[in-house]
Amino acid sequence: MTDDRKALVPVWTLATADVRVSGLTAGESMTAERLAELRGVLAVMADEPIVTLEVHPLPDRIDRGRGIPLDAASPLAQHLSQFVTQSARSSLTVARATASGESLYRMVVPAKVAAQFGQGLVRPMVPKGAAGGIHGALVNSTGRIAAQAKFVPVGGAAAAGTAGGAGATVGVAAAGGTALTVAAPLVLMAVAVGVSAHADRKRQQAIEHITELLEQLQEDKLDDEHSALDACRNAIDKATAILLDQGRLGVSLGLDSAVHAIDTALSKAGRRLARWQSALDGLPEGEAVELDTLTKSFPGVDDHGGTFRTHLELAALAIALMRRVIVLQAVEHAQSEPGNPFEHFTRALKRDQQRLDEMELGIGRVLVRLSALELARPNGLRPVFTTGEVDRLMRAAFRIHQLGGGVMVDSRTTDVAIEIARDKDGSVVVFPALPASA
Incomplete structure (x- = not known):
């Protein structure tokens, strides 16, 4: 109102x-x-x-x-x-x-x-x-x-x-x-429709970010990952339309291949998350970190673009797509037994998306830990640094500290x-x- x-x-x-x-x-x-x-x-x-x-x-x-x-x-x-x-x-x-x-x-x-x-x-x-x-x-x-x-x-x-x-x-x-x-x-x-629309909105946002990042990176392998995930949308949209009209899903929709592509992307995201967590665990506790040391494990973390930020958006895209798939699976389960649709719906959703919640929370914790790091001055024999080096360090510190902004690291509903x-x-x-x- x-x-x-x-x-x-x-x-x-x-x-x-x-x-x-x-x-x-x-x-x-x-x-x-x-x-x-x-x-x-x-x-x-x-x-x-x-x-x-x-x-x-x-x-x-x-x-x-x-x-x-x-x-x-x-x-x-x-x-x-x-x-x-x-x-x-x-x-x-x-x-x-x-x-x-x-x-x-x-x-x-x-x-x-x-x-x-x-x-x-x-x-x-x-x-x-x-x-x-x-x-x-x-x-x-x-x-x-x-x-x-x-x-x-x-x-x-x-x-x-x-x-x-x-x-x-x-x-x-x-x-x-x-x-x-x-x-x-x-x-x-x-x-079901509201949750599916929410997940698709997150997919749209991830696509926009990935497109911007890839234009700067010009990285073919990451572009292939992006294309494979974006191609899943058509099958998911068709499956959503059919299920919401209470139809039956068929092999011809291509949903199986779409799920395989999403699972592959989630597997890559899981491995990257494990590497990020390991890299952070390996840093000296309570000590400042050199920027060059940090960018070895998190390439591009000090810039608006970069491989690390593209990996983050690819993970967000895969999670958003899988959330839509989970909704489809939950609706299908519920419609198979119309006597108790909401019970089947909620049980299917809660079981299958737990790993997605854990991945999102894990990524959020990585970003919060990164944002809390203190950057050290570069080691070297020179007592004075150039204006360009100082500017780079200040920009990097600002961008890294911004990573933790708006990140949710708990699961309160x-x-x-x-x-x-x-x-x-x-x-x-x-x-x-x-x-x-x-």
Whole structure:
């Protein structure tokens, strides 16, 4: 929300299975901060994953190119349309908020639930030219929804289905306590597409950086690595489209060869990471390091380009591509047993991406250790150094110290927001999942 009006924002509490909780009331408005507290309480109270879904006016300007578009016939769009239609029948607030047919839906997954599908999966992505900002269609530059919005809980009078599949039957959570709307397919598909879009956004950023670096390096071997990874995108995009339409993956897609190329790149990244860690372990503890000594193990670390920085971006690209593949595998597992899609989805995600989280954390720790190093004056017989040598040392120190900026070396999970723009024809665009703020 960007204006000063106290707009009423309908918010649903969705469960992925039959669940009962106490102490929830519908119809009484609350602030964004109170809503965040409610999400935390629900995450503690219930054994099953519980998320909230808000509906906001669609912004006049929105960069749809950042998201993944799905037509009105896709399962996610159908589940969302069914959900909105039935909710509007029983709630005047919902009917008014969705009357235009164009809305921005925001699903927030609490940190406890987000941890089920990976510790390091969703992290802030700072856009160029907007320090302190994060990518998002709804939030402002501080990552917060305007405080003027009032959130109105909507009762569990509608549901998007209790089983997977586009034709899932409508059902409401079992009676007793407060019944939450059961919408496992809606939650599953929204999380899957949002996470996939987030990983693809990181892929785009890595590609941009690699292209810039390779133009400076003119290194054929690294260019071949880049080309092999970039060629995987087509197969992954096709597989994503098929699975999100609940089709079956076939050999003709070329996904197997794409996964092989990504695995090869991850293997190279793992070996490079081990060498970097060994090189840092071999440095004298607490002593200044000569720049020439450092660049032997980390070539180009003192420059904007360089082999080391290209290796970092290639690792980031491979990780981003594999995260998309893992989402595909998780969705396929979930759709094979529609009775409990979210359980299969989260189990597959958490198991397979643990090694990716560990690699990212390992690279982050290497960068932090590098940034903390003190550079020594070059050894030599001359008591005075030239202006060029001094300038090089100062530039190198500055660039090396910058390596640790913005690096996350822990795996704490925050609430995750997934934004979905819905048009009048029922089609949707799902934007990259991002850390949510109150």
